[in-house]
Amino acid sequence: MANSESIKKYLIEGNKSYLDNDDNNGTILMLSGVWGSGKTHFWKNIIETDLIPKIKDKKKSYIFVSLYGKDSIEELQNEILQKSYSFVQSRETDIISQTYSVFTKMTSLMPKITVFGVGIDASNTSKQIEELNNNEKLKKGTDALLNGGVICFDDFERKSSKIDLNDLFGFITNLTENFQTKTIIILNQEFFQDHDTNVFNTVKEKSVNKFILYNPTIEELFEVIYQDEKYAPLQSYKTTILDAIKLSEEKNARIYIQVLNNCLEYVEKIKDTNERAIYLLTLITVIFSKYNLIIRLSVNIPRRLNSSDSKKEISPDFYINIPEKVSYSLEVIDTKNPPIIEVFLHELKKRVEQRYSSSESKTIPTEALNYHFAYIEQNKNMLFIIYKYFFHKKYFSQNDIEVVNKISNFVESGILLKE
Numbered sequence: 201m202a203n204s205e206s207i208k209k210y211l212i213e214g215n216k217s218y219l220d221n222d223d224n225n226g227t228i229l230m231l232s233g234v235w236g237s238g239k240t241h242f243w244k245n246i247i248e249t250d251l252i253p254k255i256k257d258k259k260k261s262y263i264f265v266s267l268y269g270k271d272s273i274e275e276l277q278n279e280i281l282q283k284s285y286s287f288v289q290s291r292e293t294d295i296i297s298q299t300y301s302v303f304t305k306m307t308s309l310m311p312k313i314t315v316f317g318v319g320i321d322a323s324n325t326s327k328q329i330e331e332l333n334n335n336e337k338l339k340k341g342t343d344a345l346l347n348g349g350v351i352c353f354d355d356f357e358r359k360s361s362k363i364d365l366n367d368l369f370g371f372i373t374n375l376t377e378n379f380q381t382k383t384i385i386i387l388n389q390e391f392f393q394d395h396d397t398n399v400f401n402t403v404k405e406k407s408v409n410k411f412i413l414y415n416p417t418i419e420e421l422f423e424v425i426y427q428d429e430k431y432a433p434l435q436s437y438k439t440t441i442l443d444a445i446k447l448s449e450e451k452n453a454r455i456y457i458q459v460l461n462n463c464l465e466y467v468e469k470i471k472d473t474n475e476r477a478i479y480l481l482t483l484i485t486v487i488f489s490k491y492n493l494i495i496r497l498s499v500n501i502p503r504r505l506n507s508s509d510s511k512k513e514i515s516p517d518f519y520i521n522i523p524e525k526v527s528y529s530l531e532v533i534d535t536k537n538p539p540i541i542e543v544f545l546h547e548l549k550k551r552v553e554q555r556y557s558s559s560e561s562k563t564i565p566t567e568a569l570n571y572h573f574a575y576i577e578q579n580k581n582m583l584f585i586i587y588k589y590f591f592h593k594k595y596f597s598q599n600d601i602e603v604v605n606k607i608s609n610f611v612e613s614g615i616l617l618k619e
Contacts, residue, residue, distance in 0.1 A: 204242060204420045207231075207412060212250045218382075218410070219251055225348055225380040228372065228407055233414035235388045238421050238453030240354055242414060243386060246424060251350065261287040261344035268355040271362045273371045280351065280375075285341035342379075349381045356387035365396050369403040418442075418451055425456045434463055437478045444482035447595075455489045462611065469618040480600060481607045483589065491582045494612045497601040522583075523572055525555045530587050539592050541584045548583065549573055 211218050218224055233239045248264070255262040261284040270276055345351075359368060376383040385408070416424065422442050426434075434441065441463060445456065462485050467473050487493050529551035535543045552572050556565065576583060589595050596604055610616040 203414065204246070204416050204424060207242075207414060208246055208250075210412075212247055212254075219247075219350060220254060222348060224382050226377055226382075227409040228376055228383045228385065229410040229412065230385045230387065230404065230408045231412050231414055232387055235391070236452035236454055237414060238416065238424055238456075239386050239388075239414045241453050242416070242424055243352065243354075243384075245427070255287075255350060258348055259288065259344065260348045260350070261285075261341070262349070263287065263345075263351045265351065265353050266355045267353060267359040267363075267368075269360065271360045273363060273367060276371065280345075281338070281341045284344050284349065285337050288340055288344040345379045345381055347380045349379060350384070351375070351381050352384040352386065354386045356385055357391035365399045366403065369399075369407050373407045416451075418446055418449070421451060421453060422456055425453055425460065431460050431464060433467055434460065437463065437467070437475060440475045440478050441482050444479045445486065448483065448486045450486050450490060452490075455486055458489050459485045465616055466607075466610070469616050471619045476600075477603050477607070480596070480604055481611075483595065484604070484607050484611050487585060487589070488611050491585055493582065493585070494608050495596065495604060496608060497596060497598075497604045522579075523575060525552050526572055526575060526583070529555065530583065531591050533587070533591075535587075535592065537592075539584070539588055541580065544584050544587060545576065545580055548576055548587075552576070 209217070212220070214220070218229070231239060231243065244264075248262075252262055263280055263283045265276065265279055265283070267276075270279075353372065359365075372383060372385070375381065419442065422445060426438065441459065445459065459482050463478055463481055466478070466481055470477070484495055487495065526548070529548055533544070533547040533551050535547055553569060556569060
């Protein structure tokens with residue numbers, strides 16, 4: 201079973217699914233995956249679709265909180281209770297004022313929170329609560345959270361530096377235990393570095409009850425993104441777009457969205473759009489999005505690199521700042537089919553070394569060779585893409601010159617006028 205389908209089935213399908221099982225109240229689940237793998241998109245567009253109606257049927261609340269831009273735990277406390285009340289009221293108006301920290305002022309409704317030994321004072325605040333005149337709202341919000349509410353924290357790795365990671369985990373742990381919610385943390389755990397890495401590894405062992413890895417295939421991730429109804433006009437090109445993405449081997453939700461948006465705009469504005477144009481547009485968008493490289497093709501202009509096809513020219517901008525010995529070696533190496541980056545790098549370095557060996561000097565200049573090897577390592581992904589699309593197999597031909605240049609202008613400038 202595909203990764204996305206398995207996770208959906210485990211989390212939300214059936215009466216005993218993880219998010220529908222009261223035995224899982226008071227637990228924390230971590231949904232992790234590599235950067236750009238579409239974790240948030242999957243959660244918002246697949247899981248939430250089925251989860252929200254079930255939560256409403258139980259008269260509980262579902263809260264999605266982004267940690268991005270939050271400067272304090274108090275701010276998180278406010279947002280959680282505000283959203284809990286709004287969810288059960290089924291409207292966004294008439295929410296609690298953001299001026300006050302509701303959770304820290306609710307002695308009767310929430311036990312005192314201790315965050316890794318640091319207590320949050322919840323005393324001497326009855327007068328402030330009375331001034332808010334929203335006791336009923338507070339009760340509705342907290343009741344909806346108690347024993348079965350669901351809270352999802354996203355953008356965990358993008359938290360403000362003002363929030364200590366220990367304190368944040370302590371807050372989430374105490375919140376989950378005190379309210380007996382099911383809590384989900386969506387993150388790229390490899391993001392944490394240096395001090396945060398040690399804290400993260402230590403704290404997650406004590407706080408997180410369940411780990412799930414989101415690792416979709418290219419096809420799965422594409423289907424998750426493509427299901428947005430706005431992409432319906434691209435149905436006849438769906439297979440073509442997916443084939444080009446599979447060729448790129450790119451697995452990044454943000455790039456898929458950019459590809460589909462570009463294709464949608466192109467289909468809407470360009471007359472007589474065909475599959476070849478959409479295929480090229482997909483490849484060019486991926487290359488530009490990933491490596492900031494723009495492709496130009498031209499005729500009868502001397503090439504910087506020798507080629508059996510003297511009528512095809514890639515603009516100098518594509519090869520800007522690439523050392524001559526590296527650029528020459530790109531064209532003459534030969535790797536397995538399909539090319540593998542490790543094999544490519546080995547062959548490229550070998551070809552560069554051979555260029556020095558064939559020179560008049562009997563000894564290879566170590567300093568110069570090390571410079572070229574360092575350049576190759578620092579730019580290996582970009583060099584691999586250039587090789588893959590232009591020398592291993594020529595995915596762009598002389599016949600593509602006009603459409604490639606039109607597409608490249610669109611991708612680079614972001615402007616496409618209707619024909």
